[in-house]
Amino acid sequence: MQSTQAKALDRTKPVYKQKKYNRSEVIWGYLFIAPSLIILLVFNFYPVLSGLGISLTSWNMLSDPKFIGLDNYSRMISDPIVPKIAWNTVYYTFLSVPLNVIFSLGLAMALNQRIRGISIFRTAYYLPVVSASVAVSMIWMWILAENGILNYALNSIGISPVSWLGDPKIALTSITLVNVWKNLGFNILIFLAALQDVPPELKDAAKVDGANNVGIFKHVTLPMISPAILFTTMMGIIGSFQAFDLVYNMTFRHEGGPARSTSVIGFYIWQNAFRYSKMGYAAALAYALFILIMILTLLQWRARRYWVFGEE
């Protein structure tokens, strides 16, 4: 008589390595995950692996792929457009992620109150996240136009109009800020949950020890929500490096922005694949991006023991 709960669990090994399952449970388990697993394998893993294969070829979709080895990768290194693209992507990421985290944390703290109607505000902040990015792009293009509402409002207080999307020096910043606005709600949700998990006893104890609000925030709240901050930062970086939809929709004629100032790498990959018919080069760019994101993510993961509470 082997009951799975009867044996005491050995706390030094993961639970799933200790329980004894009977055969039929195992088979049912695999059967249940089979549909999702098959979909994942066919529509996710297989394309990703073929992408690696494609990156070693030159293929314009009309004729058969031609094997050229690592030529695409060496072309990437000597392509004069790549440094510009890389800089744009890095700028985009390192502007949007900190802004996103800081603003959504601030807003989450403001929304973490038990006042009537707070759910209306929470919904309002989450709406942009679920809005179609095309709709968001169109509305912001209209607002940020030379003769759009923003310039009109600035004009009425005496500031001369700015070409938010036409000036190569600020076009990328404008699109980045729209992206921050769009994704605030998602992180607000995560931070709200994390904030509500901070035990009030800790805050009380800190107050007793003489801490003021700032002190409580710095020494109690922040460390307690640091796992959430790690999560949003990591996901933010991964997402921002792959940004495509807003940039694509907000650039004029899909040429990469005024003088390529808003071309980020996601956009350049699309251009090479679907406008220039260079599937191989686009795949190589995509893999380079993948490796870059992988390295950054690993770095963040390793660094977590230095600042994330509970992961030392």
Next chain:
Amino acid sequence: MKRKSLSLVMISLLVALSMLLSACSTAANAPANQPAEQPAASGDVQQPTAEQPAEAPAEVVEINVISFLTYDENIEGAEYKIVEAFEAAHPEIKVNFQLLPYADYYNSLRTWIAGGTAPDVASLDIAMLQEMALSGALADMDGLVAEDNYDLSIYYPNTLTMFSNGGTLYGLPASFSTVVLFYNKALFDEAGIAYPDDSYTWDKMLEVAKQLTLDKDGDGVTDQWGLARAWWPLYVLQSGVPMFADDMTKFNLTDPAASAGLQAMVDLTNVQKVAPSVADLTAQSDWDMFMQNRLAMFPLGPWGVNPFQAVENLEWDVANMPPGPSGTQATFLFGNAYGVLADSKQKEAAFEFVKFATGPEGGLIRQQAGYEISPVQEIAESEYLKTLEGKEPEHAKIFLDATSYAQTVPVVKHWTEISDLISAELDSALLGNQTVAEGMQNIEQQVNDLLMQD
């Protein structure tokens, strides 16, 4: 316990069934011969459902045809009528026809080719046809023409050269267009200026444009523009300098005469300030500006005729494209063709369709619907002007007259990428950050590399 697990099983079965049902209902719609809902061009392969007509002849051959003609101009009924007329005239051939918007058409076509489910016939514009011809994706039209003894003299000759590559013909022209000068009669009347005519030189056009660029409410922002900038190759054609030299292997825009031509375009916005800038155009396209009486002169082709006719408070007409600063008169010659794909298993039937759709029968239907201009000479000369009688533009004949000085833009390998490089430099010049000559020198090496690239 038993009842609970039974209801759980029932619910899971219901959920699974409903998912299956929804999957079945999105199955392929039969590409029927009426304007049905077209699925988004996402690479979905449409399996043709074989609808056999009641009295089917012994051997019915099926061909798959895709096209973008007439779709964006909202006169797609015309192309469907052509397919119906073809099937009536050829009961032994069944056409599975799909009409797509132009925007993602080429991506869809290439995806289908890559996936091995390419159609037999596809409509193609010049750039698409040239790229596919170079990659061997198109069947040799010369061979099919010779086998059939088809008479090519019914077409305007330069519409055939547009669709040849290396001396071989790859498509038959279904339509062509020339770019001329559209102008807003009301704005000219308001300013008391005579309408554009054949006496216009570049300088006269500039002078008139300056008079028609106005800040009507005195707020420092231009409300009305005199002239829109055309697509940049026009200014190269007008300079008389070829874009690529040495048999298409050398970038030639560093030639001073060519960059002077492009600089003249840039100066329209930066120096003479008669043309809207890129930022202005992002706020409102030149098309919308013209429709809202905010633009006096607009280089455009016959695809603007139907949409502009539909706008109520818009009085407009067309004039010949004035010469460029160097005195050469030139304009764009565009066109669309039908081609047979190399992997087609039904080349003869496909060719029959191409002949019908591009020849007098198809040309007539399309022309009467008002789509561009038919390349079949007799149809263009008789029908095109007839369909426009009594409607704007009054001088529609100008579209046909322009064929005497219209040229095609040279299409080389990697044209899109080269064109994007040139556009980016021109954008910089338009922002005042550099001269055109500097810009062309910046990219000279890259373009030459691309021309040599596989």
